[in-house]
Amino acid sequence: MDINFTPILVTPVVPYEGGIRFLHRENQIDIGHNMTDKVWKILSLCNGYTNVSSIIKSSGLSKDDVMEILVELEDMELVVDSRHQFMHFHRISNYPSAINSDLTQDEVEAYTKSKRLPVKSGKVIQFDCDTSSTLFSIRKNRRSCRSFSERKMTVSQIGSICHFAYSIPDHSVPSGGALYPLRIYVLIESPQDGLEPGYYEYDAEQNRLI
Structure with a gap:
């Protein structure tokens, strides 16, 4: 691995039973x-700006340990070189359509009305959505930002x-036309107002986190 390799984490990761779980696609x-x-x-240093050389210095780990771990993570497509991140995007977005183009309209309708996949079991946290809120207006005008606030968010805000980003009225999955079902996860790294750290699944049909 090139010492100038600049890794960025491209797969959600959460603590799991004393270890680490990557939520690979x-x-x-x-x-x-x-x-x-x-x-x-x-x-913690795979931020797309820090190269391997700097990671070795900042982590306090040996060069062999850092190189070995990063090589494994790259092989599993859990981190990529941020300088070539566009190649990773094209690779993972180039999968064939989930719906064959030769399906009839009746077959497509039958598919979209089929039984939805169950969400994971666990504590159910119900919430309401306010389309007149300031948060909704912020979402409409949002821009990517790397300056983060330490202020805690409420369950309703999260x-x-x-809801505003992924749900679609009259569809039970968060995708255009309900043809490409997605599983949306919320990763909480620090305690929020009413939510403990962990990963939650968003149930788009019932507007709840589980």
């Missing part, structure tokens, strides 16, 4: 507790972001 990848501390140190 195809499956879940778990790393045992014996490697947790080293991997977390490295992941839920409203999910």
